Amino acid sequence: MKSESSRHDPTMSQSHDDVSPAVIKRLPRYFRYLRELLKNDILRISSGELSRLMHVTASQIRQDLNCFGGFGQQGYGYNVKYLYGKISDILGVTRGYNAIIIGAGNLGSALASSPIFEKRGVTLTALFDVNKDIVGSVISGYTVLHMDKLDDYVASNKVDIAVLTLPKEVVRETAEHLASLGIKGLWNFASTEIELEGSDVVVQNVHMGDSLMTLCYELTKHNQDDLE
């Protein structure tokens, strides 16, 4: 899956000056592998071992991770827990963000039922929909609220992120409305790119189809290679 940020604030790159955007982009993958290691009680790992596990060069790993300091000593390896904590901190996992889902259809329900939020320190607090067959139903312990309750909900609850799993046709106006309510993060699955230029809202547009296309490309290439 490919996702793109559509925020265009040139001042943004000030605070994590020590970590390059290219490294930031790779951190979620390190986060996943380090979590797996911790789950398996592996507390130290060398760049060579991590390299074999993640299929990236050891030199890339050292380049990516050594800038955090405090680990990666020769003959000792990385302290998995420290590194996981550091990366979690940089990625905002420890910030206690709250999220709501707008659109409680199949995809919204799939996300609500998955550990995707919890694993990243995000708390899902509510789901909203307009469909009367869905409003009032219970999904993963959450009673789906009607969209007409949204303004009151946001006024009286801390909401950092809105997950947009609603039809493409209504995503723009909904995004603008959410921004007007003061929600600062939009995770958009509506297969259209939202831009809220001039606003301070951060958007991640998810395009699942892009990875299907990459798969089709690789399949095609592969078939051709076989024939050579």
Add this chain to the structure above:
Amino acid sequence: MKSESSRHDPTMSQSHDDVSPAVIKRLPRYFRYLRELLKNDILRISSGELSRLMHVTASQIRQDLNCFGGFGQQGYGYNVKYLYGKISDILGVTRGYNAIIIGAGNLGSALASSPIFEKRGVTLTALFDVNKDIVGSVISGYTVLHMDKLDDYVASNKVDIAVLTLPKEVVRETAEHLASLGIKGLWNFASTEIELEGSDVVVQNVHMGDSLMTLCYELTKHNQDDLE
């Protein structure tokens, strides 16, 4: 347009060799924008206009697209239909791939109900599950089949891609089984990375959580900028 028989034309791979992996990675996004343009009956576009629309530099666009040849003339702009066709062809959209979904829970149902396959020239042909409450039910016109029908199904139908929307715990063995049945493409949503080393199976591992982490990172960075 390539005919079906051109699949077996080894000279075809020449055209792909010309395109760098970095450009390939960006093609699905061009594909989306070009599709939107076509939908709105825009048949010509300059690199400058495309640049403003996609928020990439005009020079990047020219660099990415001019290698395909036959368009991008000065003062004329790109022929949207030709470019869309060319990119579709490179990405395998015109190959008529068939897909099945393994795991017809919320995410599998969401994918089955969405236009994600159709838009990319992929035909969804069946859904499979093991849950007796789901097997036999109808999702988007497909009757969900039991997994014990999978081998027979693959033996008597052309299946290029299996979409894995099943629990993480069973994904590895399922992937190996699918590979043993001769399926060459796996689109894996099971939040674990599948590796089938030594096999000729192409895998795309989707990690939706990575983009949530990027969103959290940007939110955090943004908050810090505000405080500076």
